[in-house]
Amino acid sequence: MWQTLLTPVDLYCERTGPGLWAEPANALTNLAFIAAGLWGVRQVRRYRTGSFAEVLAWWVVAIGIGSTG
Numbered sequence: 001m002w003q004t005l006l007t008p009v010d011l012y013c014e015r016t017g018p019g020l021w022a023e024p025a026n027a028l029t030n031l032a033f034i035a036a037g038l039w040g041v042r043q044v045r046r047y048r049t050g051s052f053a054e055v056l057a058w059w060v061v062a063i064g065i066g067s068t069g
Helices: 024-047 051-066
Strands: none
Touching: 024 051
């Protein structure tokens, strides 16, 4: 069977299809990463703890977004 780079992979047990909610546990944990990162950004700005902490919080958001899909 010929596959391209755009062919969806569904060879493992959790995946139910090619969509965002095809891996429900992964989608929920990604949303948790995004929520935690945004909460961190809010806390950093609220308590003015420094720009490095804000960068780390934005990285958590980026990980949640990048892991989606």
